[in-house]
Amino acid sequence: MKFGKLLASAVLALGVGGAAYADGHAPTKVGFVYVGPVGDGGWTYEHDQGRLAVEAEFGDKVETVFVENVAEGPDSERVMTQMALDGADLIFTTSFGYMDATNNVAAKFPDVKFEHATGYKRLHPNVSTYSARFYEGRAIQGHIAGNMTESNIIGYIGSFPIPEVIRGINSAYIHAKKVNPDVEFKIIWVYTWFDPAKEADAAKTLIDQGADVVLQHTDSTAPQAAAQEAGGVVTFGQASDMGQYAPFPRVSSIIDDWAPYYIARTRAVMDGTWEQMDTWDGIGPGMVKIGEITDAVPAEVKAEAMAMRDALADGSYHAFTGPLNKQDGSPWLAEGETADDGTLAGMNFYVEGIEGEIPQ
Amino acid sequence: MDLSAINPILLIAAMIAASTPILLAAIGELVVERAGVLNLGVEGMMITGAVCGFIITVNSGSPTMGFLAAAVGGAVLSLLFAFLTQVALANQVASGLALTLFGLGLSALMGQSYVGIKPPRTETTPLGPLAEIPVIGPIIFGHDLIVYLGLAIVAGTWAVLTFSRAGLILRAVGENHDAAHALGYKVKRIRTLAILFGGACAGLGGAYISLIRVPQWTEGMTAGVGWIALALVVFASWKPWRVLLGAYLFGGITQLQLNLQGAGVAIPVEYLAMSPYIVTIIVLVILSADKSRAPGSLGRTFHASS
Numbered sequence: 001m002k003f004g005k006l007l008a009s010a011v012l013a014l015g016v017g018g019a020a021y022a023d024g025h026a027p028t029k030v031g032f033v034y035v036g037p038v039g040d041g042g043w044t045y046e047h048d049q050g051r052l053a054v055e056a057e058f059g060d061k062v063e064t065v066f067v068e069n070v071a072e073g074p075d076s077e078r079v080m081t082q083m084a085l086d087g088a089d090l091i092f093t094t095s096f097g098y099m100d101a102t103n104n105v106a107a108k109f110p111d112v113k114f115e116h117a118t119g120y121k122r123l124h125p126n127v128s129t130y131s132a133r134f135y136e137g138r139a140i141q142g143h144i145a146g147n148m149t150e151s152n153i154i155g156y157i158g159s160f161p162i163p164e165v166i167r168g169i170n171s172a173y174i175h176a177k178k179v180n181p182d183v184e185f186k187i188i189w190v191y192t193w194f195d196p197a198k199e200a201d202a203a204k205t206l207i208d209q210g211a212d213v214v215l216q217h218t219d220s221t222a223p224q225a226a227a228q229e230a231g232g233v234v235t236f237g238q239a240s241d242m243g244q245y246a247p248f249p250r251v252s253s254i255i256d257d258w259a260p261y262y263i264a265r266t267r268a269v270m271d272g273t274w275e276q277m278d279t280w281d282g283i284g285p286g287m288v289k290i291g292e293i294t295d296a297v298p299a300e301v302k303a304e305a306m307a308m309r310d311a312l313a314d315g316s317y318h319a320f321t322g323p324l325n326k327q328d329g330s331p332w333l334a335e336g337e338t339a340d341d342g343t344l345a346g347m348n349f350y351v352e353g354i355e356g357e358i359p360q
Numbered sequence: 361m362d363l364s365a366i367n368p369i370l371l372i373a374a375m376i377a378a379s380t381p382i383l384l385a386a387i388g389e390l391v392v393e394r395a396g397v398l399n400l401g402v403e404g405m406m407i408t409g410a411v412c413g414f415i416i417t418v419n420s421g422s423p424t425m426g427f428l429a430a431a432v433g434g435a436v437l438s439l440l441f442a443f444l445t446q447v448a449l450a451n452q453v454a455s456g457l458a459l460t461l462f463g464l465g466l467s468a469l470m471g472q473s474y475v476g477i478k479p480p481r482t483e484t485t486p487l488g489p490l491a492e493i494p495v496i497g498p499i500i501f502g503h504d505l506i507v508y509l510g511l512a513i514v515a516g517t518w519a520v521l522t523f524s525r526a527g528l529i530l531r532a533v534g535e536n537h538d539a540a541h542a543l544g545y546k547v548k549r550i551r552t553l554a555i556l557f558g559g560a561c562a563g564l565g566g567a568y569i570s571l572i573r574v575p576q577w578t579e580g581m582t583a584g585v586g587w588i589a590l591a592l593v594v595f596a597s598w599k600p601w602r603v604l605l606g607a608y609l610f611g612g613i614t615q616l617q618l619n620l621q622g623a624g625v626a627i628p629v630e631y632l633a634m635s636p637y638i639v640t641i642i643v644l645v646i647l648s649a650d651k652s653r654a655p656g657s658l659g660r661t662f663h664a665s666s
Contacts (some may be wrong), residue, residue: 037578039578116577202618221576
């Protein structure tokens with residue numbers, strides 16, 4: 001009870017303080033919760049670039065704070081609560097596993113705006129979700145991978161079996177299969193977003209088992225290093241350009257560009273126009289960018305990939321276009337039909353041709 | 361499922377390499393604990409070793425220099441722990457945790473300008489014709505020097521603890537520091553030396569990750585290996601050869617589960633993912649059914665007047 005009172009009075013004090021600040025010149029405080037270190041060279045690095053862009057845009061009108069290496073689950077709830085108590089006006093929580101924690105904390109702090117990346121739960125009016133259509137980039141990767149593999153074995157390092165990752169596997173597989181009917185996917189789940197040693201081990205295992213293309217859905221550059229060490233193995237930058245491994249093994253990349261979104265949402269909080277939203281942007285609006293395709297890729301494959309990028313951007317092509325069957329052979333999309341966002345958001349099945357089961 | 365995709369020779373070779381960081385860190389911690397000190401800072405010393413080794417290797421071009429620097433880096437950091445616990449008589453658990461947090465932060469700071477750089481390659485040991493022997497060659501004789509060094513340290517630790525006077529003194533200090541003190545042994549000096557040894561080993565283990573296993577520098581790249589090494593010491597009931605067995609089991613099953621996944625074996629992935637922890641613990645618990653127990657003075661602060 002005592003603690004409850006303490007908490008209540010702390011909130012009260014903050015509320016009073018906040019009100020006093022509101023008419024003054026106090027900077028808007030924006031918090032970021034990261035799942036890995038800002039130096040991971042991948043996912044968290046790009047979110048931190050977004051944070052720096054917010055600082056550059058608003059100068060001393062904004063104050064940003066971040067906490068890195070926050071474990072998904074209860075620990076993240078503690079971190080978010082602390083941020084809210086410290087007076088944050090807007091908090092970006094940048095990993096799927098923060099979903100419930102974000103909503104729990106949002107319930108306790110109705111005046112603080114929360115933005116949860118890659119999730120789908122918006123239980124309170126002060127929670128927005130945002131994500132990028134990474135699967136559009138995966139389609140291009142699949143196209144290049146299917147063309148470049150000689151062993152016809154493509155390795156895929158999965159983090160957690162959640163819809164976002166499964167979408168990426170399906171999208172890459174569909175487009176690899178389209179150009180190379182003999183292609184086979186080997187998928188290893190590592191159950192972590194960030195563990196360089198484990199990611200490197202997974203990449204080496206896939207290479208030992210014959211893969212000459214390795215796709216990763218984890219955050220560090222370790223698989224790139226492992227592929228470089230092995231030689232002759234193609235990789236793609238994930239979440240960030242990972243350009244230090246170009247032109248080979250990294251032949252292209254998916255780059256997440258969060259800066260415009262973070263700036264827009266911060267401005268909305270400053271103007272008082274912030275509203276709950278569900279944003280899911282792809283290549284078109286620029287949230288997903290395709291990193292430079294290097295000369296290691298044959299010129300005509302590169303041209304096809306660029307054409308696909310443009311078609312995805314202007315909406316004339318959808319990465320999930322029928323005819324497509326589910327893994328068990330049951331029909332999913334008819335000829336010419338495209339997948340709706342609802343199905344994609346909750347995707348929990350492989351498409352026909354992928355072997356193995358999704359861990360449940 | 362296609363088990364033929366798994367190459368047993370590559371698998372076993374990968375197992376041995378993957379076990380080395382845990383093995384090095386654990387054998388160092390074993391000596392520390394046998395001297396009666398509980399140092400929870402293994403993770404911090406490993407990551408510091410990883411970054412020190414990486415920086416020196418990149419700048420000097422020599423992995424050997426890098427590994428030396430890693431050992432020195434880990435030892436220097438452990439000196440801080442030695443000062444806190446042996447001179448300032450601070451609580452060992454709190455000091456160890458602080459050391460881990462400090463090491464993680466310090467390494468991130470030191471490594472800031474080294475993200476994304478590729479270190480010079482560490483060559484495998486030139487064992488000439490031995491490495492050409494079919495099957496056994498690639499498994500046993502195809503490794504880098506640090507793998508063999510790890511094995512040598514385990515053998516050396518076992519021999520020293522079991523047969524030498526120095527080992528006897530170290531164990532005496534760990535079992536009952538008051539008695540050892542009464543006999544005229546310098547408890548603090550011996551413990552400080554043990555802590556330094558532990559730090560150097562942890563540093564080597566960290567550098568093995570950043571220079572050979574991955575190889576690159578990324579913040580927080582040891583990702584909990586230090587904690588596994590700590591647990592391993594307890595489950596191995598403070599015996600060097602069991603530490604070796606535990607490390608190989610852990611590293612081996614980690615590799616095996618990745619290979620099984622790649623081959624599409626129909627065991628649920630969750631079971632595969634947890635198997636390294638479970639199997640290692642079960643085997644070592646069964647082994648420790650004998651009367652082995654922790655060193656008597658483990659974790660207790662020593663002051664000459666008390």
